[in-house]
Amino acid sequence: MSKRIVRPAATALLVALAEASHAQTPDGNAGITQATSMITGYFSAACTLMYAVGAVLGLIGAVRVYIKWNHGDHDTSKVAAAWFGSCIFLVVVATVIKSFFGL
Template identity: 70%
Template sequence: MKKCNRTSWGKALKTIQLAIALIAISLTASAQNGNAGIEQANSQVRSYFESGCNLMYAIGAIVGLIGAVKVYQKWNSGDQDTSKVAAAWFGSCIFLVVVATIIKSFFGI
């Protein structure tokens, strides 16, 4: 085996320090690009909120129409559980509208 002298240890130490410095510089550059990416993702997600809330209103309208037809059919057939179906239908419509409104107010859109 070859003995290591002081100059070879000094060169190895300088190489390790250089490698650590390069890694630190690359991580700093990556973090800056990462922050820009996070900001871009934030702005894109916020731009989808309005469309998402409108989609929730549309789903609520469809669920409301389907529920209204179910309640009407049960009412005309004389079923005993008409009030339970009507309450479930009304509750689901209210839930979708409230969730969409809360999302808009919570995120300041």
């Protein structure tokens, strides 16, 4: 094909695509708004899940530290600090996510 035919056809195609994309802008805004509300709901559930996991880890850690303490292990304080630190980390992360996203 010659350049005389291809250039005008390509230009017409690009103009048609540009007009079609401008016509869909309101639907795109509605989609972004809907996605934002859905993700906000997921963050709330994720924060609740983090609190639950922190509680379960706290219980498991307390039992493990108690067993080590009863056996007379010397590294009981190190294990207790590790378990306690992980629980505190989960609670702090969940609280920061809630405050950051305004949930």
